Amino acid sequence: MATARARTSVVVLYNSVGDEGYDELRNVNPDTLGFTPEYDIAVSTVAEEYEAIIDGLRKARYQVRGVNLAEDIKHLERLVRRNPPDVVFNLVEGFHDDADLEPAIAGFLDLYRIPYTGAPPIALANCRRKGLMKQLLLANGVPTPKFLQLWTPKIAVRHGLHYPLIIKPAREDASAGVDERSVVYDRAELLAQLVRVFEEFDPPILVEEFIEGREFHVGIVGNDDPEVLPPLEYDFSEMPEDQPNVISYAAKWDPLAEVFHRVAAHCPADMTKRLEKKVRDVALRAYRVSGCRDYARLDLRVSASNHVYVLEVNPNPDLTEGVSFMHSAEEAGYSFSKMLRTIVELARERAYVPPTP
Helix, strand or coil: CCCCCCCCEEEEEECCCCCCCHHHHHHCCHHHCCCCCCCCCCCCCHHHHHHHHHHHHHHCCCEEEEEECCCCHHHHHHHHHHCCCCEEEECCCCECCEHHHHHHHHHHHHHCCCCECCCCHHHHHHHHCHHHHHHHHHHCCCCCCCEEEECCCCCCCCCCCCCCEEEEECCCCCCCCCCCCCEECCHHHHHHHHHHHHHHCCCCEEEEECCCEEEEEEEEECCCCCEECCCEEEECCCCCCCCCCCCCHHHHHCCCCHHHHCCEEECCCCCCHHHHHHHHHHHHHHHHHHCCCCEEEEEEEEECCCCEEEEEEEECCCCCCCCHHHHHHHHCCCCHHHHHHHHHHHHHCCCCCCCCC
């Protein structure tokens, strides 16, 4: 009698040590905000998002368990030595409060030949260094806005860039350091903003030409023959007058800020077939140049003259259901569980097979 085949085992790996404060939002009265919120201010906590992924993988018929590193590498050592899974769903974004250590966790898994989802160490490291990634893009013919990378808050009068400019930390994620003052229109604003950003963040700091136009997020899934998901566009038409048309940190993460409720997302984006082809082509080229794997999100801007520019390459992007990457996946016909399964199976293809003696 044949035995039942064991289900693929998946560990959802993350590193979480505290509450980001979203629990407290459930006690906030929306009537006290001073504006009418468009969206629910009681957003999901990080812990709830991890649980949603675990639940989605279980619905996809995997044997799943979550493992929180909790800043202790011994948890990972025990995992790989005692009961290694078939696949690790890698959600680790840093270690010891240092995002530069994100590639080290992927490298650790590589040493033990445990397949894991998403980008390899070199892509994680390169994409975090925004200036370096822009140089790689330009060297391979992928358009990105002109830029300078500064190590001190000093810049020549003739710096070679055209206003408006946007100033942002070169080694931060999730729009950290981007706010209503980040876009500058003259030298006085530029110098003032450089002082502020250098006081808060470590160098280098990126100064790049601000592309006044449309902004798109483009999700890509796959490796040998990647699939470009329907582009998602951000609508800035309801943006408050004192805010530039950018996805700032508050617009992404602060439900108590008005700007959070004034940026809408439309997917699929309304554009001509010609422009969509350009957007998809540029996104796909950036995906390949960056060395991303399994899935990624490309942030792009399109100028008034329909020139397409890559702003950032995001390996292992946020997988919150209904948001950005997953929103696009749903438009492409993927359920939440189906996309998670697709990502796991891409990683599983890299399972180590010992050589035959």
